Amino acid sequence: MNNKAQIICIGDELLIGQVVNTNASWLASKLTELGFWVEKIVTVSDKYNDIISSLKSAKNANLVIVTGGLGPTNDDITKTVLCDYFKTKLSRNKEIENHISSIFSKRNLPITELNLQQADLPESCEVLFNELGTAPGMAFRNSEFLLISLPGVPFEMKNIFENQMVDYLKGHFNLPQIFSQTIMTIGVAESFLADKIRLWENELVNKNLSLAYLPQPGIVRLRITANQNCINGKEQINIAINELYKIIPDKIFAVGDIKIEEFIGKLLTEKKQTVATAESCTGGTIAQILTSVSGSSKYFKGSVVAYSNEIKTDILKVNKIDIENYGAVSEQVVLQMAKNIRDIFKTDYSIAISGVAGPDGGTEEKPVGTVWIAVASEKKIIAQKFSFGNDRVRNILRASITSLDMLRKSIID
Amino acid sequence: MNNKAQIICIGDELLIGQVVNTNASWLASKLTELGFWVEKIVTVSDKYNDIISSLKSAKNANLVIVTGGLGPTNDDITKTVLCDYFKTKLSRNKEIENHISSIFSKRNLPITELNLQQADLPESCEVLFNELGTAPGMAFRNSEFLLISLPGVPFEMKNIFENQMVDYLKGHFNLPQIFSQTIMTIGVAESFLADKIRLWENELVNKNLSLAYLPQPGIVRLRITANQNCINGKEQINIAINELYKIIPDKIFAVGDIKIEEFIGKLLTEKKQTVATAESCTGGTIAQILTSVSGSSKYFKGSVVAYSNEIKTDILKVNKIDIENYGAVSEQVVLQMAKNIRDIFKTDYSIAISGVAGPDGGTEEKPVGTVWIAVASEKKIIAQKFSFGNDRVRNILRASITSLDMLRKSIID
Numbered sequence: 001m002n003n004k005a006q007i008i009c010i011g012d013e014l015l016i017g018q019v020v021n022t023n024a025s026w027l028a029s030k031l032t033e034l035g036f037w038v039e040k041i042v043t044v045s046d047k048y049n050d051i052i053s054s055l056k057s058a059k060n061a062n063l064v065i066v067t068g069g070l071g072p073t074n075d076d077i078t079k080t081v082l083c084d085y086f087k088t089k090l091s092r093n094k095e096i097e098n099h100i101s102s103i104f105s106k107r108n109l110p111i112t113e114l115n116l117q118q119a120d121l122p123e124s125c126e127v128l129f130n131e132l133g134t135a136p137g138m139a140f141r142n143s144e145f146l147l148i149s150l151p152g153v154p155f156e157m158k159n160i161f162e163n164q165m166v167d168y169l170k171g172h173f174n175l176p177q178i179f180s181q182t183i184m185t186i187g188v189a190e191s192f193l194a195d196k197i198r199l200w201e202n203e204l205v206n207k208n209l210s211l212a213y214l215p216q217p218g219i220v221r222l223r224i225t226a227n228q229n230c231i232n233g234k235e236q237i238n239i240a241i242n243e244l245y246k247i248i249p250d251k252i253f254a255v256g257d258i259k260i261e262e263f264i265g266k267l268l269t270e271k272k273q274t275v276a277t278a279e280s281c282t283g284g285t286i287a288q289i290l291t292s293v294s295g296s297s298k299y300f301k302g303s304v305v306a307y308s309n310e311i312k313t314d315i316l317k318v319n320k321i322d323i324e325n326y327g328a329v330s331e332q333v334v335l336q337m338a339k340n341i342r343d344i345f346k347t348d349y350s351i352a353i354s355g356v357a358g359p360d361g362g363t364e365e366k367p368v369g370t371v372w373i374a375v376a377s378e379k380k381i382i383a384q385k386f387s388f389g390n391d392r393v394r395n396i397l398r399a400s401i402t403s404l405d406m407l408r409k410s411i412i413d
Numbered sequence: 414m415n416n417k418a419q420i421i422c423i424g425d426e427l428l429i430g431q432v433v434n435t436n437a438s439w440l441a442s443k444l445t446e447l448g449f450w451v452e453k454i455v456t457v458s459d460k461y462n463d464i465i466s467s468l469k470s471a472k473n474a475n476l477v478i479v480t481g482g483l484g485p486t487n488d489d490i491t492k493t494v495l496c497d498y499f500k501t502k503l504s505r506n507k508e509i510e511n512h513i514s515s516i517f518s519k520r521n522l523p524i525t526e527l528n529l530q531q532a533d534l535p536e537s538c539e540v541l542f543n544e545l546g547t548a549p550g551m552a553f554r555n556s557e558f559l560l561i562s563l564p565g566v567p568f569e570m571k572n573i574f575e576n577q578m579v580d581y582l583k584g585h586f587n588l589p590q591i592f593s594q595t596i597m598t599i600g601v602a603e604s605f606l607a608d609k610i611r612l613w614e615n616e617l618v619n620k621n622l623s624l625a626y627l628p629q630p631g632i633v634r635l636r637i638t639a640n641q642n643c644i645n646g647k648e649q650i651n652i653a654i655n656e657l658y659k660i661i662p663d664k665i666f667a668v669g670d671i672k673i674e675e676f677i678g679k680l681l682t683e684k685k686q687t688v689a690t691a692e693s694c695t696g697g698t699i700a701q702i703l704t705s706v707s708g709s710s711k712y713f714k715g716s717v718v719a720y721s722n723e724i725k726t727d728i729l730k731v732n733k734i735d736i737e738n739y740g741a742v743s744e745q746v747v748l749q750m751a752k753n754i755r756d757i758f759k760t761d762y763s764i765a766i767s768g769v770a771g772p773d774g775g776t777e778e779k780p781v782g783t784v785w786i787a788v789a790s791e792k793k794i795i796a797q798k799f800s801f802g803n804d805r806v807r808n809i810l811r812a813s814i815t816s817l818d819m820l821r822k823s824i825i826d
Contacts, residue, residue: 012625013625013627013636014438014441014454015441015445015451015452015453015454016441016442016445016451016625016636017437017438017439017440017441017442017443017444017445017451018438018442018625018627018634018636019438019627020433020434020435020438021433021434021437021438021454022433024430024434024456025427025430025431025432025433025434026430027430028427028428028429028430029429029430029431030430031430032428032429032430038428038429038430039428039457039458039463040428040455040456040457040463041427041428041434041455041456042453042454042455042456043437043453043454043455044452044453045452050452050453054453057470071603071604071626072603072604072607073603073604073607073626074607074614075625075626103802106780106782106800106802107782107800107801107802108800109602109605112604112605112608114604114607114608115604131803132802132803132804153628155804155806155807212431214431277718279697282701282704283700283701283703283704283705283709283713284692284697284698284699284700284701284704284716284718285697285701285704286697287696287697287700287701287718287720288695288696288697288698288700288701290696291695291696291697291698291718291720291809292696292805292806292809294771294772294773294805295773296696296720297720297721297774300696300720301720301721301723301724302717302718302719302720302721302724302728303697303716303717303718303720304715304716304717304718304728305690305697305700305704305715305716305717305718306715307700307704307709307710307713307714307715307716308710308714308715310714310759311714311715311758314757315715315717315728315757344727344728345724346723358707359707360707360708361710392705392707393705396704396705
C-alpha cells in the first residue's frame with residue numbers, strides 16, 4: 001500500500017489537555033475519504049527534538065500531515081524544524097508578505113515585523129495559499145514521504161485542505177476510487193435506528209458495502225461505503241439507499257452531506273416562503289442555526305427570544321392567564337407563541353418553543369428536559385411535547401434540531 | 414525528570430476520524446494536574462504490530478497509559494499484546510468473573526463465554542477494579558516504565574482513573590506540586606497581545622515561569638505555569654499576573670478559566686441587573702451564548718432578532734428614513750436598536766448589532782465584515798464600528814464576543 005498517512009499535531013496545549021484535538025479527527029476522516037490509510041496520529045510538544053524525532057519515526061508513511069506551530073509567537077518553531085529537516089532555509093515570500101499586509105490593512109490594524117515574518121518561508125517548499133490567515137500551508141518532498149505543514153487554527157487548516165490540498169494530493173498519489181454516500185437521518189436516536197434497520201444493515205456485507213453511524217444531537221448520519229472489491233459500487237449504494245427509504249421514509253431528510261438548516265433553506269428559497277421563531281428555552285439557538293446559512297436573510301425574517309414571561313405576554317401577546325394556569329412550558333402557551341409570532345412577523349411558517357433546559361427549574365410534573373414545540377403554517381398549527389435528557393447544552397441543541405425537523409415536515413406537507 | 418508520561422490510544426475509529434479523541438485530552442489534563450509531563454500522545458490501530466511498536470517507542474517515558482482495545486469482540490487485542498510484551502499469560506480472575514456475572518444478571522441479560530473471557534487477565538498485572546463495566550484497568554511494571562491499560566469507554570475510563578489510579582500513581586511516583594493559572598484576555602488578537610506583553614513575557618523565563626497562548630475567536634487565554642525549579646511558584650505567578658494587569662488592564666476580564674458569558678452572568682447576578690439584545694447580523698448568537706449559562710434567566714430577559722428591515726422598523730421602532738438614508742448597517746440604526754430594545758424589554762443594559770456577515774451583501778463602502786455594535790445602559794449609549802474578516806461563521810462569533818466585551822465594560826464602568 002502506498003497511501004499510508006500519518007498525522008503529527010504540534011502543540012503543548014494538546015499535551016496538557018487544554019484543547020481537544022479536533023483537527024486530528026477532521027483530517028483523519030478527510031484523508032480516509034480520499035483513500036488514505038491513516039496508520040498513526042502523534043501529538044508532540046513545541047520542542048525542537050520532539051518534532052524532529054516524530055518526523056524521523058514517520059518514515060514508513062507516504063504522506064505526513066503536520067499541523068500547528070506556525071503562529072507568529074516565539075513558541076512556534078515548526079518552520080525552523082522543517083528547514084533543518086529538509087535542509088533548506090527561510091526567505092521572504094513577496095506574495096505572502098503582500099497578502100499578510102492586505103489582511104491587516106483591511107482590518108485597519110497596524111502590522112508588526114513579527115506578523116511579516118510569517119512570510120519567511122522555507123525555500124524548498126511549495127506554498128499552499130491560506131486565504132483566511134497569515135500562515136500558509138507548505139508542501140515538502142523527500143525520498144521518504146510528501147509532507148504538508150498546515151496551520152493549527154481549525155478554520156484556516158480546513159480551508160487550505162479543502163481548497164488547495166485535495167487537488168494537490170490527487171495529483172501526487174494514485175488514490176483508489178472510493179464510493180460512499182451519506183444518508184441524513186433526523187429525529188431517531190442511534191440505538192433505535194440500529195434496531196430498525198438491522199436486517200437491512202446485515203444484508204450490506206453480502207453486497208461488499210459497509211456502514212458507519214455518525215451521531216450528532218438529534219441527527220444520525222449514515223455513511224455507506226463500497227469496499228474495494230465491490231463491483232458497481234455507486235449503483236449498489238443507490239439500490240441500498242432506496243431500500244432504506246422504504247424502512248424509514250420519514251426519518252431521512254436528505255442523501256448527501258447537508259445540514260438540516262441548509263436543507264430547510266433550500267426548501268424555503270425554492271418556495272419563496274419565510275419563517276420566524278419565538279424561542280424561550282432555546283434562547284435564540286434556532287435563529288442562530290438558521291442564520292448560520294449564507295443567504296438566510298431571503299427566508300428568515302427574525303425571532304423573538306422570550307426568556308421571561310413578561311416578554312411572552314408583552315411582545316408575543318400570550319394570554320397572561322394561560323401562563324398562570326398552564327405554566328410557560330405548556331401546549332397552550334407554545335400554540336399562542338407560534339400563532340402570534342407568525343402574525344407579528346408576517347411569515348409563512350413559525351416555530352415556537354418553551355421548555356425546561358435545566359439544570360434548575362424542573363418539577364415533578366415537568367422535569368428537566370420537558371420541551372413543548374409548535375410549528376405554524378397557513379394550513380395548521382401542530383404542537384408536540386418532548387422529553388429530552390438532563391444535560392442543558394444537549395437539551396437546547398436537541399430541542400432546536402427537533403423543531404427544525406417539525407418545520408421540515410410542515411414545509412413538505 | 415522522572416515523571417514523563419505517554420498516552421497510547423488504540424482504535425481504528427480514531428484513525429478514520431469517526432470519533433474525536435476526547436479521552437486523550439481528558440487524560441492529558443488530569444496527568445498534567447498531577448505533575449506529569451505528557452510528552453507524547455499516540456493513536457494507533459487495533460493491529461498487533463502497531464501496538465507493539467508504540468510500546469517499544471515509549472521506552473523513554475516513566476508512565477504509559479494505554480486506552481482502548483479491551484472489549485469482548487475479536488478486534489480487541491490489547492490484552493494479548495500486553496501479555497506478550499510483559500511476558501506473562503492470561504488466567505481467569507474469579508473476582509472479576511463474579512463482577513461480570515452480576516452486571517449481566519442485574520441488567521437481565523444473558524451472559525456468553527465471550528463476556529466471561531473479559532475476566533481472563535494477565536497474571537503479572539495488578540487489577541484496577543472497574544465498577545461501571547466489564548473490562549478492568551491493569552497495571553504492569555518493567556524496568557522501563559509503569560504501564561496502565563484502561564478501557565476506551567470514556568465514563569468507565571474516567572471512573573477508574575479518579576477512583577483507583579490517582580492514589581496508585583501518587584504511591585508510585587514522586588510527584589511535584591505544579592502551579593499554573595489562566596488569564597482570560599478579550600478584544601485583542603494573539604499577535605498584538607504578544608507584541609504588547611513581549612517584555613513582560615521575556616522576563617518570565619528568569620522567574621522560571623512559562624507562558625502559553627490559547628486563542629479562540631475574540632479571546633486569548635494565557636496559561637502561565639511555574640516550572641519545577643521555580644520556588645514559590647504560586648506567589649511568582651500572582652506577582653506576574655499583577656504586573657500584566659498594569660500593561661493590559663482593560664484586556665483582562667478574569668483570572669481563572671471562565672467564559673466571558675459566565676463572567677457577565679456573575680456581574681449581572683451580583684448587581685441584580687438585566688440585559689436584552691437586538692440582533693441583526695449575529696442572528697441570535699449573542700442571545701444563544703448568554704443563555705448557554707445555567708441560571709441566565711435571572712438576568713437575560715430576551716432578544717429581538719431583526720433579520721429584515723421590516724422587523725427593525727415595526728418591532729424595534731427604528732426610524733425608516735434613517736435606514737433609507739444611512740443603511741441598516743450604520744451608527745444611527747444600531748443606536749436606535751440599542752435604545753429601543755432596552756426600553757421595550759425594560760432592562761438595565763442592551764446590546765444592538767448590525768453588520769455584513771457575508772459572504773454576500775458587501776459593498777465598497779461597507780465590505781463583508783463591517784459591523785456596528787451599540788451598548789446602552791441607563792448612563793450612556795456607545796456605538797462602535799468594527800471590521801472583521803471574510804468568513805461568515807467567524808464574523809458572527811467575533812462580533813458576538815466583541816459585543817459581550819463592550820457590555821462587560823459598560824457594566825464595570
